[in-house]
Each structure stands twice: as C-alpha cells, then as structure tokens.
Amino acid sequence: MPPRHSRLSSAGRLAEFPLIEDLARRFGATGRSVLTGIGDDAAILRPPSGDLFLLTTDLLAEGVHFDLTTATFEAIGYKAAAANLSDIAAMGGIPRYLLVSLAIPSGHTQAEIRRLYRGMMSAGRPHRVELIGGDTSSSRQGLFINLTLAGTAKPDHILTRSGAQVGDLLYVTGTLGDSLAGLQLLTGAHGRPVRAGTSLSKEARRYLVERHLRPTPRLAVGQLLAKHRLATSAIDLSDGLSGDLTHICEQSRAGAEVDMLTLPLSPACLDYAEAYRKNPFELALAGGEDYELLITVSPKNKTKVERFARSFDCRLSCIGRIQSRKRGLTVIDPDGSSHKLAITSYRHFEAKSSVR
Ligand code: ADP
Numbered sequence: 001m002p003p004r005h006s007r008l009s010s011a012g013r014l015a016e017f018p019l020i021e022d023l024a025r026r027f028g029a030t031g032r033s034v035l036t037g038i039g040d041d042a043a044i045l046r047p048p049s050g051d052l053f054l055l056t057t058d059l060l061a062e063g064v065h066f067d068l069t070t071a072t073f074e075a076i077g078y079k080a081a082a083a084n085l086s087d088i089a090a091m092g093g094i095p096r097y098l099l100v101s102l103a104i105p106s107g108h109t110q111a112e113i114r115r116l117y118r119g120m121m122s123a124g125r126p127h128r129v130e131l132i133g134g135d136t137s138s139s140r141q142g143l144f145i146n147l148t149l150a151g152t153a154k155p156d157h158i159l160t161r162s163g164a165q166v167g168d169l170l171y172v173t174g175t176l177g178d179s180l181a182g183l184q185l186l187t188g189a190h191g192r193p194v195r196a197g198t199s200l201s202k203e204a205r206r207y208l209v210e211r212h213l214r215p216t217p218r219l220a221v222g223q224l225l226a227k228h229r230l231a232t233s234a235i236d237l238s239d240g241l242s243g244d245l246t247h248i249c250e251q252s253r254a255g256a257e258v259d260m261l262t263l264p265l266s267p268a269c270l271d272y273a274e275a276y277r278k279n280p281f282e283l284a285l286a287g288g289e290d291y292e293l294l295i296t297v298s299p300k301n302k303t304k305v306e307r308f309a310r311s312f313d314c315r316l317s318c319i320g321r322i323q324s325r326k327r328g329l330t331v332i333d334p335d336g337s338s339h340k341l342a343i344t345s346y347r348h349f350e351a352k353s354s355v356r
C-alpha cells in the first residue's frame with residue numbers, strides 16, 4: 001500500500017502504528033507454524049508438510065453487510081470470522097492463519113477496533129486460528145473489513161462443490177431458518193403477532209437472535225466427513241438453502257429434489273413462525289446465514305454417515321436427493337405435490353434482491 005494514503009490521520013482519534021502495535025500485542029500469533037507474524041513486511045509460515053492451502057476472503061462494507069447502529073463491533077468481528085471459518089469447514093480443512101485489513105473512517109476509537117478483533121478471535125481461537133497480519137487505511141466513507149483466512153488440508157481430504165452424483169442423498173447439519181428469524185426479530189421485520197398476546201418467549205427470541213449473531217461454523221463435521229471421504233460434495237449455507245443448493249447443482253452438473261417436510265427446524269423457529277404467521281419451511285429454504293453444512297452422500301455410505309453423525313454436536317438430517325440435471329431443482333411440498341424450486345438469495349448489483 002502506498003504510505004501517502006494508508007496512514008490514518010494523526011489528528012483523528014486513531015493512529016495507525018499504535019493501533020497495529022496494540023493489536024499485535026493482544027491478538028497476534030506466536031509460535032506454532034508462524035515464524036514471523038505481525039511486524040515485518042510479510043508473515044513467514046511453515047505449513048504442515050504435504051498439506052495444501054485453502055484460502056478464503058471476505059470483504060464487508062458498512063451499510064451493505066453490517067450496520068453499526070444495530071450490531072456491536074464484537075458481533076461484527078465474530079460473524080465476519082465465523083463466515084470465513086465456515087468456508088474452510090465446507091472444504092473439510094483446518095483453519096490456521098488470519099489476515100485482517102481495515103479501512104476506518106474518522107471518529108472510531110482504538111477500543112472499538114479492539115472489540116472488533118476480540119469478536120474475530122473469539123470465533124477463531126477455539127480452532128487455534130492465528131492472526132498473522134493485515135493492512136490499515138483510513139476511509140472517506142464507512143468502515144470496510146476484509147478478512148483472509150488460510151486453512152490447510154491433506155490433498156485427498158478436501159470437499160468441493162462439484163462431486164455430487166445422481167442418486168446421492170442430501171444432508172444438512174443443525175437447523176435452518178433460525179438466522180433469518182433472528183434477523184427479522186432484530187430489525188423489526190417480523191411484523192405483528194397473529195393475535196394480541198401471542199408472543200415469542202424470551203428464550204426463543206434470544207436463541208434466534210444468537211443464531212443470527214453468533215453462528216457456529218461446523219469445522220469438526222467438515223473435517224470428519226473429509227477425512228473419512230463420506231461426502232461427495234459440500235457447501236456451507238451462507239446464501240440460503242435454495243441458493244446454495246443451486247451452486248452444488250451447477251458445479252456438479254446435476255439437479256436435486258428437496259423434501260420440504262424433512263427440513264430441520266428448531267423449536268424456537270417453529271414458535272416464531274406460529275407467533276408471526278410465517279411459513280417455517282419458507283424460512284428454512286430462503287433464509288441465509290445459517291452457516292450449516294449442506295453435503296451429498298452416496299447411498300452406500302448412508303449408514304456410515306448416520307452412525308458418525310451421533311458423535312456430532314449437531315443434528316444431521318437427510319432432506320432430499322440429487323437427481324438428473326434434466327429434472328432440475330424441485331421441492332416436494334408438505335401436501336405431496338412437486339414444483340420447481342424458487343431461488344431466493346441475496347445478489348449484489350441487482351436492482352432488487354429477491355429476499356430481505
Ligand atoms: P506495509 O506498509 O509494509 O504494508 P504495515 O505498516 O501496513 O506494513 O504493516 C506492518 C505490520 O502490521 C505487517 O506485519 C502487517 O501485516 C500488520 N498489520 C497492519 N495492519 C494490520 C491490521 N489491521 N491487523 C493486523 N495486522 C496488521
């Protein structure tokens with residue numbers, strides 16, 4: 001980065017170098033495979049020998065991906081890191097090194113940026129992710145946060161989107177729709193309760209909001225499936241089931257059929273749907289940011305995968321199957337009728353997003 005533009009205004013409340021020193025001291029990587037972390041012109045790493053690198057990056061723009069009037073710095077940091085961890089989970093990898101670049105508008109304090117990192121590291125530390133560097137710039141308008149996460153995997157232990165075969169079973173971890181319900185509760189988009197006095201319990205509300213703000217990346221599940229070669233393809237659910245299933249189908253040149261009645265719903269999501277007259281299956285199909293894993297499994301591995309699932313700390317539900325590309329993406333409704341799947345996921349640069 002050319003230094004002329006990269007320095008934060010010293011007249012502002014933040015100065016670039018004290019900020020980096022503070023972040024390095026509190027959150028910087030030491031030891032393990034990081035020979036040099038924050039402090040030199042580039043980080044020096046020694047990855048486990050024979051491993052491949054998996055690299056994922058996300059750019060978050062204020063007003064597009066997060067809103068500082070409704071989310072805390074801690075929550076924004078946690079979720080940004082969780083989204084990247086979830087990408088590594090979907091590839092079956094081990095997350096290892098994190099780079100964080102920021103463009104910070106005037107008016108923010110070092111304490112706020114520290115909270116952002118605290119959130120990121122609270123998502124990453126349980127998985128031993130190490131902060132190894134980044135870049136810091138001022139911004140004329142809005143906060144920008146870029147995370148780059150490197151993971152590693154054995155060459156023959158990698159999950160991709162492209163291996164699904166006709167006849168494979170579709171499985172999903174955890175429950176779906178919770179995050180969208182939580183978002184609607186946070187933003188007031190839930191509407192009024194069906195009847196006066198029908199309201200959601202405090203616990204259910206808290207659960208759904210928590211699922212939106214602090215999703216759990218399914219790393220152990222992804223790694224186990226990869227290691228035992230139990231999945232023919234995998235993706236994490238960031239855009240929503242219908243959108244992400246489309247990605248698997250496109251990459252695998254296949255179609256899929258989802259059985260609506262088998263979509264896993266949490267008790268809180270069902271209560272929410274009842275209180276606010278939402279279709280819980282629609283929430284599950286369209287809702288984004290659940291960060292669960294969607295995987296395809298050959299029928300010959302059905303028993304094995306379901307046996308392994310007992311050791312997961314989340315549910316694993318069979319929700320359909322892969323079919324020929326010609327048959328496309330279809331849904332079996334609760335009444336047994338079959339129809340084409342409507343794809344409802346957020347797309348940037350389109351005049352109108354089809355959901356949210
Ligand atoms: P350069 O000008 O060579 O890019 P910098 O002064 O930007 O170097 O960075 C110095 C060190 O601090 C580097 O190790 C870099 O990776 C790290 N760093 C800079 N900004 C951040 C940040 N926001 N978070 C974490 N590490 C950072």
Ligand code: MG
Pocket residue numbers: 001006134135136
């Ligand atoms: Mg720099």
